[in-house]
Amino acid sequence: MDRQALTDERAAEFVRDAAAAPSLHNAQPWRFRHFRGSRTFELRADPGRALPHADPQRRALHLGCGAALLNLRVALARGGWHPAVRLLPDPADHGLLATVRPAGPGTADGALAALYPAVHRRHSSRYPFDDTRLPERIRTALGDAAGSEGAVLAFPSSWHLEEVLELLEEAEARNLTDRGSGQDLADWTRPDDSSPVGAAPDGVPGYAFGPRKRGGKAPMRDFAGDRPVAGRAAAEFERSPQLAVLSTAHDRPEDWLRAGQAMERVLLLATLEGLSTSFASQALEWSDLRWPLRDPVSGTGHAQIVLRLGYGPEVPATPRRPVPDILDIRP
Template sequence: MTQRAISPERVATLVRDATAAPSMHNAQPWRFRYFQGSRTFHVRADLGRTMPHADPDTRALHLGCGAALLNLRVAVAHGGWYPVTQLLPDLTDPTLLATVQLTGFGSGESDLATLYPAIHQRHSSRFPFEETEIPEAVRTALSDAARLEEASLSFATAWHLQQVLELVEEAEARNRTDPGSNEDLATWTRTGAPSAQSTPDGVPEYAFGPHKLGGKAPVRDFAGTRSVPGRTATAFERSPQLALLSTSRDRLEDWLHAGQAMQHVLLLATLEGLSSSFVTQALEWPDLRWPLRDPMSGTGHVQMVLRLGYGPKGPDTPRRPVPEILDIQP
């Protein structure tokens, strides 16, 4: 079977789809290289975009790159190819996280293609959600999506939910007085109106959402101690719906699986009409991350806490220009 050549413009479109993925503080810690001869993408970590305090071991960086990898797989499947994916193909090169080779047509991962419309619809929403409970059938579908990517997803309830909220509250209290946390936040947030000189990364002021005035939803205040003129304050949901994404181990490979699972869940949630945001505060403190785990089994490593619900969609946030992150080789 003759393989169709892929134009540089099509390659750039696939990378643009990949980079619609979320990353911690929208740091976008990824780079891509495409080899025309073998029709293979290299997904690489951009270690110049680490967060020394919030992510010293680069776990969150790997989750973000894993999310971009899942988007790439979805976009490739949507284009009719089969994405042959290998994680950590060269252990001597720590920045090479995965390869994705485009082979054949009529993808064996055709189910992924159905997620494609959500790639550019999904945005983090830091607005109040409704108190409407997510149906059990939808929760089960989201858990099944995580399982396909070698991770598990469970919704915290009863005393476990209260424990998670208390751990997040403790983390937020630490962050308010921690110089390292404030430095990371200052580096990756943008105040003021967007302009031609605005950087194409980080969390812009218009995506901060309103200041929380009551409610139990754990929403990070990206304004920190800064005053944002014209910003409103409102009450958030009293019964937040939090889902914990976990892996059985805690290695580089597991972080990449978790990132793919996280994005698979988020894309499906978007198609189901759900909005989402991230609850990473307790994950940034090693002694608070461990108690987040499954209280029944006492095992597993929590990689992400997702806040899900019915509410306003979040705004689009900036992305780095594709020519800055894509290198095409013969």
């Protein structure tokens, strides 16, 4: 697409693309401002959509907003613009996470633009994947995608994979009996939403819960908790789940934003490669379980997210808030 004037309508289209990003419990903790005069976008945190129990430091909020920022960059690049980004530009304004000024013309990043077809195709799948091993070519490409955003993507194997799976299993067991985790599920899951038609605009709807795990080692979060969901089946999941741990050298808000961008870049590329993806973030919600996820060889790095990758069925999208609810256009 050739670069065109940045009208209000195009700004809204770009924000719609940005908001297709994933977030913890699909809380969508972002808001955007667009200033017509400077053609600048602001990405702002929406603190009312934080999860105080699972995410007291708002690390996951920053990851989700970072993912939305990457989508915005991809959409602008596809439109022929170069997105000039500043992270945390105002120390006095903690809600302002980033500014993005479309520059150009003719300076768009082709590698970013090429990811655009995956922006609205990427969905979190909580269904079983098969045990087909990811080709080494794809693993390398996903690692390079994370590296281009300043993060490291590692595929644990052997004893390290077993350790990661044990940490995730321990976290899920804790969450099932933890009052705060139960409140998060009550606030941000919609078990009665059985189809996309008429579903609430946020949270995880019942049709996206996936089946209950009857067997297998895949580290699945049960969004139903202890609530019955009518018609929900059970299924065998993969015996050899393929996980990837994304980490950063430091653990500051700017690192969380970079990790969110790296996460989304990996997910978009995985989608283009025909992979299904989901998250295994339970252990990251417990500080004593998050620390052992770091690189077992160097003992360094801060795990930011655990991804589950594989070949699985296509799944429907989860809902998103209307653009007018998240975009404020100013002179």
